[in-house]
Amino acid sequence: MTALTSEQILSAIHHFDFPGQLESFARYGHGHINDTYLLQLRIGKIGTMKVILQRINTDIFQNPRELMENICNVTMWLQNKIQKAGGDAERETLNVITDKQNQSYYRDPRGNCWRAYKYITDACTYDQPLNVQDFYQSAVAFGRFQNLLSDYPADHLYETIPDFHNTLKRYNYFEKSLKEDKLGRANTAVDEIAFVKEHQNLTTLYQTKAGASDIPLRVVHNDTKLNNIMIDNLTHQGICIIDLDTVMPGYVMNDFGDSIRFGASTALEDETDLSKVNLDISAFEAYTKGFMEQCSDKLTELETSLLADGARIMTYECGMRFLTDYLDGDKYFRIARPNHNLERARNQFALLKDMDQKIDEMKAIVEKYR
Numbered sequence: 001m002t003a004l005t006s007e008q009i010l011s012a013i014h015h016f017d018f019p020g021q022l023e024s025f026a027r028y029g030h031g032h033i034n035d036t037y038l039l040q041l042r043i044g045k046i047g048t049m050k051v052i053l054q055r056i057n058t059d060i061f062q063n064p065r066e067l068m069e070n071i072c073n074v075t076m077w078l079q080n081k082i083q084k085a086g087g088d089a090e091r092e093t094l095n096v097i098t099d100k101q102n103q104s105y106y107r108d109p110r111g112n113c114w115r116a117y118k119y120i121t122d123a124c125t126y127d128q129p130l131n132v133q134d135f136y137q138s139a140v141a142f143g144r145f146q147n148l149l150s151d152y153p154a155d156h157l158y159e160t161i162p163d164f165h166n167t168l169k170r171y172n173y174f175e176k177s178l179k180e181d182k183l184g185r186a187n188t189a190v191d192e193i194a195f196v197k198e199h200q201n202l203t204t205l206y207q208t209k210a211g212a213s214d215i216p217l218r219v220v221h222n223d224t225k226l227n228n229i230m231i232d233n234l235t236h237q238g239i240c241i242i243d244l245d246t247v248m249p250g251y252v253m254n255d256f257g258d259s260i261r262f263g264a265s266t267a268l269e270d271e272t273d274l275s276k277v278n279l280d281i282s283a284f285e286a287y288t289k290g291f292m293e294q295c296s297d298k299l300t301e302l303e304t305s306l307l308a309d310g311a312r313i314m315t316y317e318c319g320m321r322f323l324t325d326y327l328d329g330d331k332y333f334r335i336a337r338p339n340h341n342l343e344r345a346r347n348q349f350a351l352l353k354d355m356d357q358k359i360d361e362m363k364a365i366v367e368k369y370r
């Protein structure tokens with residue numbers, strides 16, 4: 001995506017009917033995909049209000065109309081259920097703010113697509129859990145999210161990124177990038193490339209253990225990392241699941257696994273000292289407990305038996321995606337420094353190595369909460 005100027009951002013802001021006067025706007029959050037801004041508005045003399053404005057990454061989400069239709073439908077569904085349960089639909093799910101034409105997003109003359117959300121108040125996102133109890137709470141929230149969408153008609157959702165968690169296709173694409181090696185970077189990632197090849201069996205592990213049709217396709221989030229959940233500042237409960245761009249039919253093991261990949265690591269995804277990167281087994285147990293309490297009754301035996309493998313598969317796939325993007329010239333994930341994607345890949349592979357050591361223990365923990 002091309003860089004944005006302040007004038008372009010201001011012009012986009014003026015196409016939305018936000019209340020009050022704009023006081024400031026600034027880049028916000030640590031997402032790798034969209035451009036997120038926090039807007040501060042002044043209402044009258046003493047009131048203030050915050051709004052989230054995002055430029056949708058249309059290199060990745062190529063059909064913003066379908067993307068926003070998914071998000072509007074899913075958030076309306078959640079708002080209904082939350083209200084029926086006596087909850088606060090303003091805080092417990094995203095709320096889209098339409099533009100002045102009452103559209104769910106605004107396309108500017110350059111083709112940039114903008115959307116706005118009500119700001120979730122009194123809550124934060126974290127790149128690492130503060131403690132095991134908070135991580136447990138995030139599992140409860142993701143398990144509940146799974147539950148609330150369990151009867152959502154999957155065929156009403158567009159596939160916003162085709163084959164998003166098709167690990168085998170991701171592998172094939174990795175091989176293609178490696179063969180092309182457009183930037184001549186392959187010789188700087190020899191060990192990482194070998195690691196991906198050695199773990200190739202993970203690309204079809206679900207299918208090896210089960211017939212493809214035995215694993216149910218469910219409406220899942222598909223990007224369940226900890227910084228996609230707002231944690232309430234006071235209660236420390238997971239109050240709202242955000243980043244709904246990839247809500248589509250998928251496997252529940254991947255949602256479970258991606259949360260573990262990100263939140264049960266002893267280090268940040270960006271950590272370069274690999275001696276610090278391990279699977280925190282007590283965090284794994286806390287997450288498993290919270291998730292299973294919320295939705296174990298909905299899962300088949302097969303799904304439950306594959307949850308721990310889901311963590312290995314998501315870690316492998318994510319590392320492979322970072323490495324592929326490094327080979328491709330950093331076109332997908334936002335980077336902050338050269339080699340960032342290679343470093344991220346190394347981090348994921350260090351984590352996977354530790355998971356490989358601990359997989360029996362992980363499976364025993366899942367059994368305990370079955």
Ligand code: ADP
Pocket residue numbers: 028029030031032033034035036052094117118119120121124125227228242243244245
């Ligand atoms: P990306 O797809 O780039 O990860 P996200 O939708 O996850 O974008 O947003 C990036 C960050 O912005 C989140 O991690 C969160 O900190 C913040 N954020 C997004 N939506 C909201 C919201 N409605 N209220 C408060 N913070 C938000």
Ligand code: GN1
Pocket residue numbers: 030031032033034222223225228243245246269318
């Ligand atoms: C991206 O959008 P964000 O930052 O929450 C990516 C995920 C990766 C993750 C790795 C749409 O998530 O698939 O697992 O980075 N999202 C998309 O941190 O590709």
Ligand code: MG
Pocket residue numbers: 031032227228243
């Ligand atoms: Mg995000």
